[in-house]
Amino acid sequence: MTHPAALEALRAAIAEPPIEYRPELRWWLAEGLHTDATIRREIAAAHRLGFGGMEFLAMPEENIDEARYGWGSEEWTHDSHTIVAETTARGMSFSFTSGTNWSNANLPTITPDDPAASQELDVEYEPVRERRVGLLPRIDLGADRGEGGLPGSRVTPKRQHLVAVVAAAVTDSGPTASGLSTPASDGAATLAGADGAAGTTTVQALTPVIDVGTLTDLTPLVTGDEGAEALDWSAPDARDWRLFVFWMHGTGQTASPSASVNYTVNYLDRDGVDAVIDYWREVVLTDALKADIARNPRAQMYMDSLELNTWGEGGMFWGRCVAEEFRARRGYDITPWLPLLVRSAPLMAVSTRYRFEPDAAHAIEVAKVRHDYVATLTDLYIEHMLQPFADFLHEQGIALRAEISYGLPFELTRPGVAVDGIETESLEFGSQIDAYRLMAGPAHLLGKQYSSETGATTRNHMLPHRFYDQIINTQLAAGITKTVLHGWSSPAGAEGSTEWPGHEGMLPMFSERFDTRQPAAEFYPLWNRAVGRVQQVLRRGRPRIDVGILRTDHFTDNSSGMMFYDGERRIPDEVAYGRMWMRNRQNHWWRDLGMQDAGWGYEFFDGSLLLRDDVVFADGVVQPDGPGYQALIVYQEALDADVAARLLEWARAGLRVLIVNGASELKRLETGEYFYYGAAAARTPGLDGRDAELAATMAALKVLPSVAEVDEPARAVEALRALGLIGYHEFAVPNQNVLAYERIDGDLTHVYVYHFLYETGQDTDVELRLPGVGTAYQLDQWSGRFHELGAARREEIGADRSEVTVVPLRLAPGEAAVITLDSSAGYSLGESATAPAIVAELSDWDITVESWDAGEAQLIEEDRGLGYATREVLPTTAVTRLRANGTALAPWKDLDGVGPEVSGVGEYRTTVRLDVVPDGRLVLDLGDVCGGLGSVSINGGAPIGFDTSAPRVDVTGLLRTGSNDVVVRVSSSLSNRLKARGYYERIPDVSALLSGLPYRPHHVPVRDYGLTGPVRLLVEN
Known part of the structure; x- marks a missing residue:
């Protein structure tokens, strides 16, 4: 077939997709323990298997000396330099990994009391009846508050600084005001049940209520020097008054493994990023390392989840600039409102619950203040952390890729302006298309690379490769075009804690490994080439997205993929991912499926991004050189007045705008909470006094011919078609x-x-x-x-x-x-x-299974002349060939001579005789391969890979008249072998641990493996 020039050029470009389009890897190193030989062997293996790069970090390793091998040690620095040099020499990318739980994002040069360390706003309460005199109550910094929900430990800070004293009359018990929403909508929407129906549900039935009219800032009345602050104050009436005394102190959060104590840095004050930059400039970036970075055009810094903890009762992230920046940006003083910002937020921001609620008359006003606080935090995260860090990295030739806003009360899309690549992950979002759409908007609107950490589940070594292919397919459908597999670890690890199939890295209970311990590794070169081709095609040109949905959320549920329970019953990941939520046709954020079923593309972003100078409306679409949105949807109750004005300006020039009332969206999946929105754009989100201005703008907008309004999302497609929208596809x-x-x-x-x-x-x-x-x-x-x-x-x-x-x-x-x-x-x-015609059915097979099990472990020693030797244990795999007693296809567990304890690679041989090779496209349809990666070889030719869901191989031109030899190889996971060895009995179910449930191991069934067919040779015309 002769292709036109454009297609022929594309075919030539993807024939062997360049390395930058191949999937990359997260590599969990055993701190700095790995020998140079191990590091070189692992990078060479990853390159040989077709992976495009290594994102590396230090994981805690048992039975080693962290002072010698932890982050910051000579060994870790040496290993880092070796990784950079070895990946660069092979044309692979490398990524330094940062983030709160990875030591190299944190510093040994600070203490919790330094401004550069993470700070929180804590609170002490004091009831006041009539008059109180004397010293203010202080935080007991050494109090035991139990373990936090995130990894890492806490070192007690020594200092606390008075920030404010506020008094208010409090009703000690009463319902949350009118069931009004808490975090996910920043207030003023009604909290709905799991079905999203209208109604009210009280979040906390007995949350104390503050009479907002009584909030009184007493800070100017405080006397005494630091450390001896006192207050003389009398309550104005006989009600129950409470004194709120706010202190700032370090969180004391640390990260390990490190050679010394490493403290979490401040993400709000410039002190934090300045300290990080100083440390990297003066300590990490040696001349030799900078030279290697300069040789690698894809050097990256990857910022992982922002897993920051607060410790105290206040639950608020803070910094010495926060109050001043709040006043400058929002136009009023945050101090009197602080009692209504006090919160608990275990693990992730979506879990936020305010400890006090306002009286019903002030509910909207307080919702606006709460929005302004988290909006300010987002501003500071962008301007005081991300942007200066990116600028510094760019000076060093390093790009910044980040899971922006993950875990903290930051808006999810706005920080995309400050990074080079926007990253999501499959674990915390449960591989849901609507979740991936949340950050597709800023990625496409701003022209950023959109990537994902892919493959983390709580079911390592258990699931067929098809499960992970489906995650990647879902991500590609959302516009993610860079897969970073989670992950890779060397089989070699420390003595005493490493056993077959190898060093775990990311804990044996958490995340899959796409390394040489997998029977599927034989087929990774074919698979990486295939994924690379698709990613290369889908990075070409520009995206075409029909609809942009304006959405602001500072408390996005990005833990929706981690908790799978039906009461006390654990729902396996493969069931939740494969049968629930989107696979049960239930999306989370834009819940109506009309646009999806029409084939239209749509995605979300904060409306403020439309105010940027580099975002334009032209040729009837938003960002014609980018996603080219043909229409924008407004559905949340809060809309910024300036954004509304921009919509009005563009709608007058022809932009289609759809206003949707009566929508609902996910608040928190774990608790079955959704939000219901009454009227869209009914108020501004913050306490800016611009509600009337917004109302006037919306009134002017609604009368324009390019604008429509509907009262339910189910009418969105109809309304958009009435405005003339025809999908790009x-x-x-x-x-x-x-x-x-x-x-x-x-x-x-x-x-x-x-x-x-x-x-x-x-x-x-x-x-x-x-x-x-x-x-x-x-x-x-x-x-x-x-x-x-x-x-x-x-x-x-x-x-x-x-x-x-x-x-x-x-x-x-x-x-x-x-x-x-x-x-x-x-x-x-x-x-x-025409329907494919069956040329032949292949049913008589010679079946051999290469059974994998533990072999003899090897000892690796390295002496670099530093006065000690480093020792690693390298488990090896013993392979036994098992011949099946029979020629019919069946799962290995049912084959006589193989059985239910076997994992590995099956080889299937047969011969097909053709009197005539038919004209047309010839396809070998394998039927069912139980989700395993594999290959097909015809007449001794090169192996060809296949799709694990639709295992069909184009064999056109490979067959001949007469006898044709066919060899099919199919891999399995290690699950059946590890089950037989008792591996899973020793590993707790991490989801149960995170949910606070008693210890329980995974329930692991015996799984079907192998080629089960039917296998048919087809001709297609």
Whole structure:
């Protein structure tokens, strides 16, 4: 087949996808224990297996000396330099890893009492009846408050600084005011039950209520020097008054492993980032390291989840600049409002519960103040941490990639302006498409690389590779085009704590490993090449997204993927991911599925991003050189007045705007809480006095011809179509099984389509409608070839009779495809599609299984002349070949001669005889491979990989008349072997631990492995 020039150039580009498009790895090192030989061996192996880069960090390792091997030690520094040099020499990327729980984000040069260390605002209470005289109550800094929900320990600070004293009349017991919402909407929405129906639910039935009119700032009345602060004050009446005494002190949070104590830095005051920059400039970035960085065009700093803890009763992150910055940015003093900001927030910001609520008459006002506080924190995180850190890194030739805002009460999308790459992760979002859409907006709007930490679950070594393929497919459908696998660890580790299948790194109960211990590793080169091809295609040109949804949330539930319980019953990850939520057709944030079923693309972002100078409306769309949103949706009750004014300005120039009342969205999945919004854009989010201005703007907006308003999300598609919106791509008939994502690449249009109901669906037929006329092709990601889709046809749609190309597809559950329309090729009228014909059924097999088990461990020693020797244990794998007694296909556990204890790689051999090689496209359909990676080889040729959900291999041109040898190899997980060895009996279920439940091991069934067929040779026309 001769392809047009544009498609031929693409085919040549992806024939061997460059290394920058391949999946990368998170590497959990055993602190600085690894020998140089181990480091070089692991990087060489990762490169040989086709991975594109290594993101490395130090994990705690038992039975070693942290003073010798922890972060900051000579050994860790030496290993870091070795990794940088070895990856750079191979053209791989490397990433330093930072984040609150990784030591290199924290510092040994500070103490909890330094301004550069993380600070919190704590509170002491004192009841007041009539008059109180004397010293103010202080925080007991050494009090035992139990263990926090996050890793790391706490070192007690020594100093506390008085910030404010506020008095208020308090009702000691009473309901939360009118059931008004807490964090996720920043107030004023009604909290709904799990079904999202309208109604009210009290979050805390007996939360004390403050009479807001009595809030009194007594700070100017405080006397005495620091350390002896006193107050003489009399309550004005006989009600129950309470004194709130606010002190700032260090959180004392530390990170390990490190050679010395490393303290969490301050993310709000400039002191924190300045201390980090100074340390890296003076200690870490040696001349030799800088030289290696200069040779690597993909050197990165990766900022992981912001797993910051507060310790005290106040629960607020603070800094010495916060009050001043709040006044400058919000126009009023935060001090009198502090009692209504006091909170508890275990583990993640979404768990925030305010300890006091306002009287009903002031509920909206207090919601606005709470919004202003967290909006200010977001500002400071961007301006005082991310931007100066990025500027410093850029000077060193290092890009900044970050899981922005993760875990803290920061808005999720605004910080995207300060980083080079925006990262999400599959674990905390449970691989939900709506969650990935949350940060797709800023990534596409701002032109940032969108990537994901992929593969972390609580079921390591248990699940088939297909499970992880489905995570990647979901992410690609949301516009994520860089996969960072979570993760890799060397099998070698410390003596006394390392056993087969190897050193765990990220704890044996947490996250998968995509390294050489996996039987699937044999097939990683094929798989990485295939994923790399798709990622390369989907990074070309620019995205095309139909609808942008304005959404502000400082308390996003990014722990929705971690807790899987039905009462006390643990729901396995594979069941939750494969059968619940989106796979049960239930999205979390934009809950109506009409746009999704139409095939339209949509994503979320904070409306303030529209105010940036580099975000424009032109040619009828927002950001024409980016996502090109054809319409914007407003659905939350709060909308910034300046954003509304921008919408009005653009709507007058033709922008489509849809105002949606009556929407609901997820607040917190673990507790089944949702929010219901009455009228969209009914108020401003903050206490800015601009509600009337907003109302006037919205009134002017609603009368414009390009604006519509509906009273339920289910009418959104109808309303947008009435405004003239036709999707960049859409389905000719709504389809409930398929997601789609588009890129415009000159004369080429690429659409990624994915049948996401991989456990709950059947084969689906979908007709993809693409604007314009051209020839449609489908990419075979395993070979790099494009084959023409002859059944595509031309149609005219709409009042203007626009021409479109309609591409019919059939997708199996979990199957994904890349469709490319070449508009430079003109329209090729193909023949009508016919069902594939069966040429032969392959049913008589010679079956051998290479059974993996523990082999003899090796001892590795290294003496670098420093006065000691480093020792590692390297477990090895023993492989035993088991011949099945029979020729029929069945799972290994049911094969005589193999059995239920076996994990490894199965090899299946047969011969197919052809009297004539049929014309047309020949496909070997393997039927079912139990989700395992594998390969097919025909007549001794190079192995070809296959999709774990739709294992079909294009064998056109590989068959001959007469006898043809066919070899199929299929891998398994290690689950059955490890179950037989009792491995899982010793590993606690981490989800139970995080949920505060008693110790329990995983329940691990015996799993089906291998090729089960039916295997058929098909001819397609």
